[in-house]
Amino acid sequence: MLAKAVQEHDGAPTHKAPTLSQTLFPSSSPLSAHNAFRSPSQQTYRPTSRSQLGSANVLKPSVSAALNAHRSGRSAGVSNPLKRTAAQANSMGGLLSKQDSIVRAGNFIDLTQSTYGGDRVGKLHDAVYFDENDFDDDVDLDFDAEDPTIKGHLSAAKTEPTLPAVSHFPPINQQGISSQPFPWSSSPLQRKSMAQPASIEKAAALPVLDLTHTETPQYLPEPPVARPIKRRTLPWLDIDGQEATSEPRRELPAHVQKIIDRKKANQINRQRDTRQDLDIEAFTPLPKDEPNSPYPWNKTASAVKEEQKNLRKANVGKKIVKNNGVGNGTAKDSIAGTKKRNGDVAGVFLSEEQQKVLKMVVEGQKSVFFTGSAGTGKSVLLRQIIATLRKKHSREPDRVAVTASTGLAACNVGGVTLHSFGGIGLGKEAIPDLVRKIKRNAKAKQRWLRTKVLIIDEISMVDGDLFDKLEGIARSVRNNGRPFGGIQVVITGDFFQLPPVPDYGKVAKFAFDAATWNTSIDHTIGLTQVFRQKDPVFANVLNEMRLGKLTPKSINIFRSLDRPLGFTDNLEATELFPTRQEVENANNLRMRNLAGNPQEFRAIDGGSITDVAMRGKLLSSCMAPPSITLKKGSQVMLIKNIDETLVNGSLGKVVGFMDERMFDYYHQNEEEFQAVETMDLGDEELNRSRKRLREMISKDLIGDTSRVWPLVRFAIADGSSRDLLCQNESWKIELPNGEVQASRSQVPLILAWALSIHKAQGQTLERVKVDLGRIFEKGQAYVALSRATCQEGLQILRFDPKKVMAHEKVRSFYESLYNVDQASKVVAAASPSKPQTTLAKNYEQGSMQGAEAFEDEDALQQMYG
Numbered sequence: 001m002l003a004k005a006v007q008e009h010d011g012a013p014t015h016k017a018p019t020l021s022q023t024l025f026p027s028s029s030p031l032s033a034h035n036a037f038r039s040p041s042q043q044t045y046r047p048t049s050r051s052q053l054g055s056a057n058v059l060k061p062s063v064s065a066a067l068n069a070h071r072s073g074r075s076a077g078v079s080n081p082l083k084r085t086a087a088q089a090n091s092m093g094g095l096l097s098k099q100d101s102i103v104r105a106g107n108f109i110d111l112t113q114s115t116y117g118g119d120r121v122g123k124l125h126d127a128v129y130f131d132e133n134d135f136d137d138d139v140d141l142d143f144d145a146e147d148p149t150i151k152g153h154l155s156a157a158k159t160e161p162t163l164p165a166v167s168h169f170p171p172i173n174q175q176g177i178s179s180q181p182f183p184w185s186s187s188p189l190q191r192k193s194m195a196q197p198a199s200i201e202k203a204a205a206l207p208v209l210d211l212t213h214t215e216t217p218q219y220l221p222e223p224p225v226a227r228p229i230k231r232r233t234l235p236w237l238d239i240d241g242q243e244a245t246s247e248p249r250r251e252l253p254a255h256v257q258k259i260i261d262r263k264k265a266n267q268i269n270r271q272r273d274t275r276q277d278l279d280i281e282a283f284t285p286l287p288k289d290e291p292n293s294p295y296p297w298n299k300t301a302s303a304v305k306e307e308q309k310n311l312r313k314a315n316v317g318k319k320i321v322k323n324n325g326v327g328n329g330t331a332k333d334s335i336a337g338t339k340k341r342n343g344d345v346a347g348v349f350l351s352e353e354q355q356k357v358l359k360m361v362v363e364g365q366k367s368v369f370f371t372g373s374a375g376t377g378k379s380v381l382l383r384q385i386i387a388t389l390r391k392k393h394s395r396e397p398d399r400v401a402v403t404a405s406t407g408l409a410a411c412n413v414g415g416v417t418l419h420s421f422g423g424i425g426l427g428k429e430a431i432p433d434l435v436r437k438i439k440r441n442a443k444a445k446q447r448w449l450r451t452k453v454l455i456i457d458e459i460s461m462v463d464g465d466l467f468d469k470l471e472g473i474a475r476s477v478r479n480n481g482r483p484f485g486g487i488q489v490v491i492t493g494d495f496f497q498l499p500p501v502p503d504y505g506k507v508a509k510f511a512f513d514a515a516t517w518n519t520s521i522d523h524t525i526g527l528t529q530v531f532r533q534k535d536p537v538f539a540n541v542l543n544e545m546r547l548g549k550l551t552p553k554s555i556n557i558f559r560s561l562d563r564p565l566g567f568t569d570n571l572e573a574t575e576l577f578p579t580r581q582e583v584e585n586a587n588n589l590r591m592r593n594l595a596g597n598p599q600e601f602r603a604i605d606g607g608s609i610t611d612v613a614m615r616g617k618l619l620s621s622c623m624a625p626p627s628i629t630l631k632k633g634s635q636v637m638l639i640k641n642i643d644e645t646l647v648n649g650s651l652g653k654v655v656g657f658m659d660e661r662m663f664d665y666y667h668q669n670e671e672e673f674q675a676v677e678t679m680d681l682g683d684e685e686l687n688r689s690r691k692r693l694r695e696m697i698s699k700d701l702i703g704d705t706s707r708v709w710p711l712v713r714f715a716i717a718d719g720s721s722r723d724l725l726c727q728n729e730s731w732k733i734e735l736p737n738g739e740v741q742a743s744r745s746q747v748p749l750i751l752a753w754a755l756s757i758h759k760a761q762g763q764t765l766e767r768v769k770v771d772l773g774r775i776f777e778k779g780q781a782y783v784a785l786s787r788a789t790c791q792e793g794l795q796i797l798r799f800d801p802k803k804v805m806a807h808e809k810v811r812s813f814y815e816s817l818y819n820v821d822q823a824s825k826v827v828a829a830a831s832p833s834k835p836q837t838t839l840a841k842n843y844e845q846g847s848m849q850g851a852e853a854f855e856d857e858d859a860l861q862q863m864y865g
């Protein structure tokens with residue numbers, strides 16, 4: 001394998017690092033950093049003239065020396081089987097199991113080798129090159145950033161879902177129904193003029209619960225003018241609570257009757273209160289000197305205005321508390337169940353190695369590539385890096401450019417695609433043409449000039465040629481010969497996961513195969529602590545799969561997972577498919593089989609791009625769909641993090657549709673509602689009871705205009721469940737200058753009987769089902785299976801070891817990252833007395849050190865043997 005890798009790399013233009021090239025292209029890192037992190041394999045030839053800069057003619061680094069060193073070092077360093085076993089035990093498995101050979105500083109692991117001859121380079125660099133800030137002035141020339149406010153929101157409100165027709169009331173003018181919740185202050189006079197005492201107000205807040213499962217709650221708009229007090233009597237009662245003779249009383253089961261009796265008593269009390277209030281009002285003179293009168297008609301105009309102002313203030317305050325700075329604050333406020341949300345989304349505490357990377361990026365301003373197997377917290381770390389950098393550059397947000405290889409990944413990190421950022425369209429042209437194109441586009445040019453940090457997520461899907469082009473463009477547009485024109489790059493991803501999609505008839509070229517890859521990156525960091533899988537055995541077999549090298553033991557483990565999952569809560573495992581078509585078919589079939597009325601939720605799109613088609617195209621890669629139709633019983637997945645237990649990837653079932661007030665009421669009176677549902681009633685009786693309850697409550701909702709949302713019961717990892725009223729959340733495609741190109745507001749749900757492997761990349765799923773018979777691409781099986789958190793939550797059909805494929809080039813690349821001389825030292829330090837208890841300890845702590853988790857000797861022998 002290594003020999004092949006050596007041949008491949010040797011086939012590329014390889015040279016010994018000449019002093020001249022280093023002289024001309026020193027890295028931006030300080031001397032000490034180079035000494036600490038650069039590897040021989042990263043010694044790279046750089047263009048020797050400006051003319052070469054524009055075409056990114058940076059020669060490919062030779063890795064053969066490193067590989068030879070690696071090969072010889074390996075045989076020297078771990079020839080002793082005992083030592084090798086220790087190395088194996090000390091590693092996360094696969095090639096990252098060779099983290100035993102990487103440079104360690106505490107828990108922090110830097111895959112970059114330490115023998116880079118940086119002394120002279122660093123000195124010359126200091127003498128010759130400009131600092132990136134020296135070019136900052138360029139940007140003052142023609143900055144034409146647009147107002148970043150979202151333009152399309154208002155017009156997009158037209159996409160409001162239509163309310164169902166109301167049969168027993170006059171038709172509603174649907175255009176008049178706002179999608180936004182009415183703030184109190186929007187109609188204070190009308191509400192006041194209804195003169196409702198507290199008890200009536202409460203009554204009006206009663207929601208409609210559709211207990212029939214077949215009908216949608218019906219709503220009517222609030223009357224536009226003040227109206228006299230409405231007698232909110234039950235159909236069979238007069239105002240004093242006497243039975244109305246015209247309405248024959250139906251026999252109901254005792255339990256239901258009790259509920260209704262209680263309701264009746266409340267109703268009667270309310271009516272009496274109302275009458276008393278009315279009586280008082282009728283004889284009260286206009287209190288001109290009584291500004292605090294509870295009645296609007298007893299107030300002067302200025303008193304009313306003052307009150308409106310106070311209400312508005314109070315509402316603003318409420319909103320801030322409610323939103324608490326997270327998303328739009330909607331879904332978060334509607335949580336019920338085992339734990340109520342209190343405060344913000346729970347922060348994840350970064351591990352020591354994650355923190356070191358953060359520091360290196362933010363304080364050290366190093367260009368970094370951090371990688372690691374699935375579930376090592378790359379995305380979590382990246383989000384933290386983005387947040388910290390944005391805070392650091394809060395006065396100049398356009399200094400930090402957040403990008404990703406695909407639209408989906410970009411949407412997940414709130415950035416744009418690399419193509420979009422670069423302003424290169426499809427990017428097929430040569431660098432000089434692309435540079436000309438960018439220079440004609442003031443905004444794109446400005447982006448290149450202003451960017452100080454370029455973040456690239458999901459690098460495994462970035463094409464190597466594209467990487468070279470972007471690097472060349474950066475140098476040319478910024479007129480700066482340093483790698484990426486002096487831009488600090490922060491790159492993450494795992495090359496063992498999904499590869500770039502090649503042009504038709506071409507072979508995919510990885511980003512690490514780009515000629516400028518090594519020159520662009522100061523440090524390569526391997527994250528080793530696996531968070532997603534807490535079972536070390538499971539994490540290790542997955543890691544073997546990552547490398548495409550399975551031991552018989554691991555094959556047996558995977559084969560044993562061909563069985564149904566043992567959950568009893570009716571939630572099925574999400575089936576992962578390679579193609580979108582398969583996903584749609586599977587989800588549609590399940591939806592058709594569900595009884596009940598479908599409810600459609602349409603997204604509200606906005607953004608600075610007003611061309612609807614173009615905006616739609618941008619948003620087509622957003623996780624949230626433009627429209628989602630749900631029924632009671634639909635299996636859904638949450639696609640936003642709400643708090644520590646309701647996270648992106650949580651599985652649940654729709655249990656109903658209701659508005660916010662109804663949701664509150666429902667949870668305050670859950671027992672009563674559930675009583676009807678759980679009683680052993682015949683169909684006819686049950687329907688009658690439901691109807692009576694519905695009638696009873698719907699009387700109180702006349703005039704309510706709020707929207708209904710799906711109420712979802714999510715399964716929590718500890719076996720409990722939580723209910724969440726899923727109101728709209730937002731997704732943005734945002735340029736570094738803050739311009740939101742496209743945004744989408746939608747319920748944070750997708751159908752989750754089936755999901756594409758592409759969409760699943762980056763997700764953590766509690767229950768997964770994968771049919772390996774359908775897998776066709778390298779890395780697909782690993783991405784699919786590594787979404788699972790434990791063996792109990794993973795079902796594998798048609799397991800076939802042949803489907804477990806990894807790119808040989810990727811294996812070679814990861815091998816080239818390790819310095820075997822260092823390995824023997826670490827092995828010695830860890831050897832053979834390394835206590836086995838470490839695994840158990842880490843397991844207990846809920847995390848494990850990947851490098852310490854690999855104990856499958858067979859796998860290592862096969863890999864290194």
Ligand SMILES: Nc1ncnc2c1ncn2[C@@H]1O[C@H](COP(=O)(O)OP(=O)(O)OP(=O)(O)O)[C@@H](O)[C@H]1O
Nearest residue numbers: 349350351374375376377378379380531532762764
């Ligand atoms: N420092 C941490 N503390 C606790 N949990 C963490 C930490 N970092 C990550 N996690 C959790 O580990 C899981 C996987 O994290 P994340 O998705 O960031 O991994 P990843 O390396 O990006 O995986 P993938 O390559 O599959 O996308 C998530 O559930 C995340 O919340």
